[in-house]
Amino acid sequence: MRNEVKSASPKESPMSPKTTIGVLRTDTHPLSEGIRDSSESSDRSHRTGGKKFISCFLLATYYLLLSTCCFALDSPFWQSKGRAGYPGEYLITFTANARAAGLANAYTALSDDASGAYWNPAGLAGIHFIETSFLYTRLFLHTDYGYLSFVYPLDERNIFGLSVLALQSAEVEKTSQWSLSGVKFHELENVFFLTYAKKFNSFIDGGLNLKIVNQEIADYSTRGVGMDLGVKYHFSKRITYGLTLQNLIPAELQLNEEKENFPLNIKFGIICSYLKNRLLWSSDLNLLDPFGKYKVFYWSSGVEYKIFPLFVLRVGISYxxxxxxxxxxxxxxxxxxxxxxxxxxxxxxxxxxxxxxxLPYQEEKRLKEEKETWQKEKKADEEKLDGEKKKILLEKERIAKEQEITTGLILVKKYLEEKNYQEAQKELERILTLDPTNKEAKILNREVDELSRKDLAEKSYFLAKNFYEKKFYSRVLETLKKALEYYPEHEKAKILYFLAQGQVYLAERKYSEAKEAFFEVLKLDPKEEEATTLLRRLQTILEFYPSEGQSSQKEQKQ
Structure with a gap:
C-alpha cells in the first residue's frame, strides 16, 4: 500500500512501489528558519529605536511585497500535482528549530547554534559553550516531528556535535486487495548526526556531518550512512556566505528489493546585517539533484529585527x-x-x-567582554554627564550674558534721556563686545553716534556764536569747521560760517568775496536780516567807491 500526499516539489518523481510501500515522504511539512544573534550582551542602539524601527518595518514590508510576487510566477509555488516527494526530503525542506522556521528555513549562512548541523555543519564552529536544543511539532495527518541536538566545544577551534531527528507517522491499517487486515503499522524515520566543525581562521569555518539514517515501515527496516560537507565564509562584519553539500556521500536505503539513494543537494546562503546588527536578512537557494533526474530548485528568504536586546521578530517566505x-x-x-x-x-x-x-578561555573572554562593556557604558555615562554639565554651564553663561546685555541696553536708553552720549557709547561698545550681532545694540549705536555728532556740532555752534558776538571772526571760522565736520547738515552753523567769512572779507576790503559770502547766507535763509543789511551797506560802498570793487577783483586775480 502507498500513503500518497501531494508534494510541493516543482516536478513529479515516480518511485518504485517496492521501495516506497507505506512511505510518508512529503515536503508539505516545511519549517522555517530562525536567526541566532551573535550573543551581544548589551546593545545600546535601542535608544534611537523609534526612527530605526519605522525604517526597518518599511524595509521588511517592501521585502515581503517583493517576495510575494513569486506567487504570481509560472514557476510553481503551490503544486496541484505530485507524488510522495524525494528520498530523504525531510532532511532538506523541514527544520531543526523555530528560529529558522520564522525565516522560511533560510539558515545556511547562519546555522550558529546547536541545531545548525541540519543546515550547515560549519556553523557549529562559532559556538564556544556547551549547548542543548530541542524542537517538537505536530505536522499534518498526525505526524510527529522532533529534533534534539547537543554541542560540546573541544577547544577554541574544534567543536563536536551530536543530533537526533525523528519523524513518525500516524498508525495506518494494513489492507489487501480484498479487505482490511486489522493490523496497524506506522512509518518511523530517524537520523543521527555526528558533527565535527573547525574554525580555520577569522574568515573560514568548515564542518562535516556523518549521518546514520534508519527507516522502519511495518515489518521492513533499513539503515544507511551518508555525509555532508559545509563551509562558511565571513566576507565582512555585515556579510557572511554559506555553502553546504548535503548527501555528498549519499545514504542508501533498501526496504525490499530496490535501493534508493538520497540525492545530492547544494545549498547556498547569504546573510546581511544592518543597523548595528539589529536588522538581519537571510536568503537560501537549494539545487536538489542538479546532475541527476530530479533537478529541483528551492528558495527561501527571511528578515529578523531585534526590537529589544531580549526580544526579536521574524518574517520569511519560501517557495x-x-x-x-x-x-x-x-x-x-x-x-x-x-x-x-x-x-x-x-x-x-x-x-x-x-x-x-x-570553556575556561571562553569564560575568561566573556568576563573580559562584560568588563569592557561595563567600562564603555561607564565612560559613555560619564561623558554624557560631563556633556550635560557643560550644557548647564553654557546655559548659565548665556543667561548671565543676556541679563548683562539687557541691563546695559537699559543704561544706554537712560544715558540717551540724559544726553550723556559719551557714557552711552562706552556701554554700547561693551555690549557689542559681548554680542557683536546684537541688532538692538547696533541700532542704538548708530543713533548715539548721530546724536553725539549733533550735540558736538551744536556745542561748537554756540561757542562760535559767542565768538561772533565778540567779533572774533577768525575763531568763528575755525570752530564752525569742526562743527560742520561733526554734522554737515547743521544749517545755522553754515549761515554763521558764511556771515563770519563775509565779515573777514569786509575787514580785508575784499568786497566781491564778501558779497558772495552774504549771498550764500541768503540762499540758506532768505530772511536773514544781518546778511541783508550787510549786503545793502556793501552795495552802497560799491556804488560810491567803484574803484574799491575793481581793486578787490584785481587782487583776487593776482
Whole structure:
C-alpha cells in the first residue's frame, strides 16, 4: 500500500512501489528558519529605536511585497500535482528549530547554534559553550516531528556535535486487495548526526556531518550512512556566505528489493546585517539533484529585527509558504516560536535552547567582554554627564550674558534721556563686545553716534556764536569747521560760517568775496536780516567807491 500526499516539489518523481510501500515522504511539512544573534550582551542602539524601527518595518514590508510576487510566477509555488516527494526530503525542506522556521528555513549562512548541523555543519564552529536544543511539532495527518541536538566545544577551534531527528507517522491499517487486515503499522524515520566543525581562521569555518539514517515501515527496516560537507565564509562584519553539500556521500536505503539513494543537494546562503546588527536578512537557494533526474530548485528568504536586546521578530517566505515568529533570548536560554501559512493548514513550531558550561578561555573572554562593556557604558555615562554639565554651564553663561546685555541696553536708553552720549557709547561698545550681532545694540549705536555728532556740532555752534558776538571772526571760522565736520547738515552753523567769512572779507576790503559770502547766507535763509543789511551797506560802498570793487577783483586775480 502507498500513503500518497501531494508534494510541493516543482516536478513529479515516480518511485518504485517496492521501495516506497507505506512511505510518508512529503515536503508539505516545511519549517522555517530562525536567526541566532551573535550573543551581544548589551546593545545600546535601542535608544534611537523609534526612527530605526519605522525604517526597518518599511524595509521588511517592501521585502515581503517583493517576495510575494513569486506567487504570481509560472514557476510553481503551490503544486496541484505530485507524488510522495524525494528520498530523504525531510532532511532538506523541514527544520531543526523555530528560529529558522520564522525565516522560511533560510539558515545556511547562519546555522550558529546547536541545531545548525541540519543546515550547515560549519556553523557549529562559532559556538564556544556547551549547548542543548530541542524542537517538537505536530505536522499534518498526525505526524510527529522532533529534533534534539547537543554541542560540546573541544577547544577554541574544534567543536563536536551530536543530533537526533525523528519523524513518525500516524498508525495506518494494513489492507489487501480484498479487505482490511486489522493490523496497524506506522512509518518511523530517524537520523543521527555526528558533527565535527573547525574554525580555520577569522574568515573560514568548515564542518562535516556523518549521518546514520534508519527507516522502519511495518515489518521492513533499513539503515544507511551518508555525509555532508559545509563551509562558511565571513566576507565582512555585515556579510557572511554559506555553502553546504548535503548527501555528498549519499545514504542508501533498501526496504525490499530496490535501493534508493538520497540525492545530492547544494545549498547556498547569504546573510546581511544592518543597523548595528539589529536588522538581519537571510536568503537560501537549494539545487536538489542538479546532475541527476530530479533537478529541483528551492528558495527561501527571511528578515529578523531585534526590537529589544531580549526580544526579536521574524518574517520569511519560501517557495511554498509564508512564515513568521518571535524569539526571547537571555545569556543562557532561548525560546522561539514560529507559525507557517501553508495551503493545507497552519503549522506551529516551538523550540528551546540552553547554554551552559563555558570553556575556561571562553569564560575568561566573556568576563573580559562584560568588563569592557561595563567600562564603555561607564565612560559613555560619564561623558554624557560631563556633556550635560557643560550644557548647564553654557546655559548659565548665556543667561548671565543676556541679563548683562539687557541691563546695559537699559543704561544706554537712560544715558540717551540724559544726553550723556559719551557714557552711552562706552556701554554700547561693551555690549557689542559681548554680542557683536546684537541688532538692538547696533541700532542704538548708530543713533548715539548721530546724536553725539549733533550735540558736538551744536556745542561748537554756540561757542562760535559767542565768538561772533565778540567779533572774533577768525575763531568763528575755525570752530564752525569742526562743527560742520561733526554734522554737515547743521544749517545755522553754515549761515554763521558764511556771515563770519563775509565779515573777514569786509575787514580785508575784499568786497566781491564778501558779497558772495552774504549771498550764500541768503540762499540758506532768505530772511536773514544781518546778511541783508550787510549786503545793502556793501552795495552802497560799491556804488560810491567803484574803484574799491575793481581793486578787490584785481587782487583776487593776482
Amino acid at each position: 511554498k509558504e509564508i512564515a513568521a515568529g518571535f524569539g526571547l533570548k537571555t545569556n543562557n536560554f532561548n525560546f522561539d516560536y514560529a507559525v507557517s501559512l501553508h495551503r493545507i493548514d497552519l503549522t506551529h513550531r516551538l523550540s528551546v535552547a540552553y547554554r551552559y558550561g563555558f
